[in-house]
Amino acid sequence: MLENYEIRDKMDAIGINAFGDANQLQMMKVDVPTINDDQILIKVRSTGINPIDWKTREGLRQKRYDFNFPIILGQEMAGVIVQVGKNVKDFKPNDQVLGYGVPSEMGTYAQYYAMDAKYAAKFGNQISFAEASGIAMTGTTAYEALFTYGKLLKGQTVLILAGSGGVGSLAIQLAKNAGAKVITTTGTSNIDYVKSIGADEVVDYKNDNLVDKVQNVDLVFDTLGGQNQVDAFKAVKSGGTIVSIVEQTDQAVSLSKLYNITFHKIVNRPDHDTIIKLAQLISADKLHVRIADDLPFTLDNAKKLQNHSQTGHTDGKLVMTLQY
Numbered sequence: 614m615l616e617n618y619e620i621r622d623k624m625d626a627i628g629i630n631a632f633g634d635a636n637q638l639q640m641m642k643v644d645v646p647t648i649n650d651d652q653i654l655i656k657v658r659s660t661g662i663n664p665i666d667w668k669t670r671e672g673l674r675q676k677r678y679d680f681n682f683p684i685i686l687g688q689e690m691a692g693v694i695v696q697v698g699k700n701v702k703d704f705k706p707n708d709q710v711l712g713y714g715v716p717s718e719m720g721t722y723a724q725y726y727a728m729d730a731k732y733a734a735k736f737g738n739q740i741s742f743a744e745a746s747g748i749a750m751t752g753t754t755a756y757e758a759l760f761t762y763g764k765l766l767k768g769q770t771v772l773i774l775a776g777s778g779g780v781g782s783l784a785i786q787l788a789k790n791a792g793a794k795v796i797t798t799t800g801t802s803n804i805d806y807v808k809s810i811g812a813d814e815v816v817d818y819k820n821d822n823l824v825d826k827v828q829n830v831d832l833v834f835d836t837l838g839g840q841n842q843v844d845a846f847k848a849v850k851s852g853g854t855i856v857s858i859v860e861q862t863d864q865a866v867s868l869s870k871l872y873n874i875t876f877h878k879i880v881n882r883p884d885h886d887t888i889i890k891l892a893q894l895i896s897a898d899k900l901h902v903r904i905a906d907d908l909p910f911t912l913d914n915a916k917k918l919q920n921h922s923q924t925g926h927t928d929g930k931l932v933m934t935l936q937y
């Protein structure tokens with residue numbers, strides 16, 4: 614069915630005018646963004662809710678980005694194109710796309726989202742907007758950690774910390790698709806789930822000791838930090854690699870030297886080729902997103918979902934779906 618291309622001047626968006634807890638979130642009326650010649654305007658149908666969103670809300674990313682208020686939150690979404698810039702060749706109005714929003718004050722918790730066309734990709738009709746909205750940023754993070762920095766190869770063994778998380782669950786599938794052996798950590802209730810998406814061995818963090826169970830892996834993908842990261846140094850072999858998306862402590866620097874480990878702390882960035890690849894995999898049924906909760910786009914639900922994300926115990930992706 615064709616979308617209505619009539620674009621309004623104002624739109625609903627959820628954001629903040631001050632840093633703090635979820636009570637700072639507000640439903641706002643803001644201008645619909647305008648696009649430049651390389652961009653597309655998307656009518657958002659579903660937006661992913663990620664830990665990065667509440668970290669932005671709390672002001673934890675201000676040193677890096679220096680955002681001005683109001684800040685509309687959200688960095689990944691799926692929707693339908695309503696306008697294309699004149700240099701854009703790959704898309705046309707009414708294409709359904711998923712996209713990775715670069716860090717900015719204009720996020721994806723909104724009715725319309727303007728973005729560089731190179732960070733969007735079409736996806737198959739059989740995939741729901743909810744599923745598609747949970748892949749661009751999360752999947753790129755997993756992909757870059759495993760392959761760009763981790764240099765994971767077929768036949769190697771990777772330990773993925775928190776394989777039931779949004780990033781970890783995509784990492785398991787990507788590593789498995791690449792022919793690696795996958796060991797992962799998760800809680801008791803998620804053991805069957807991580808096995809169902811490809812984990813060969815599972816360490817139950819509630820009952821098992823990682824250091825006793827895992828040694829000599831080629832690569833650790835750390836999505837947790839803290840003591841889990843410290844323990845990972847005993848799980849990886851000399852000459853191996855740890856890629857963390859959470860932190861690099863002084864202790865990590867010392868342990869890297871002590872155990873002869875290459876350590877990377879990465880901050881993910883959108884990448885055209887990776888986003889296209891992820892969209893192809895999800896469309897070909899080779900990559901799946903588990904939806905933990907999918908709620909309508911309201912202020913109360915944004916608060917609820919961000920609070921849920923902040924517990925660190927969400928089993929899959931949290932998304933908000935917009936109805937028109």
Ligand SMILES: NC(=O)c1ccc[n+]([C@@H]2O[C@H](COP(=O)([O-])OP(=O)(O)OC[C@H]3O[C@@H](n4cnc5c(N)ncnc54)[C@H](OP(=O)(O)O)[C@@H]3O)[C@@H](O)[C@H]2O)c1
Pocket residue numbers: 663664665668751754774775776777778779780781798799800801802803818836837841857858859879880881882922925926927928929
């Ligand atoms: N640097 C970057 O560019 C970048 C990009 C994306 C994300 N990140 C960061 O990466 C982290 C992970 O993101 P995410 O979206 O994957 O988080 P998430 O979906 O919220 O992760 C939740 C999952 O972690 C599991 N978990 C919690 N504690 C665990 C433990 N001790 N051992 C094993 N599993 C545990 C939970 O399992 P149970 O429910 O069973 O406890 C749950 O399934 C966040 O801090 C996020 O900000 C960084």
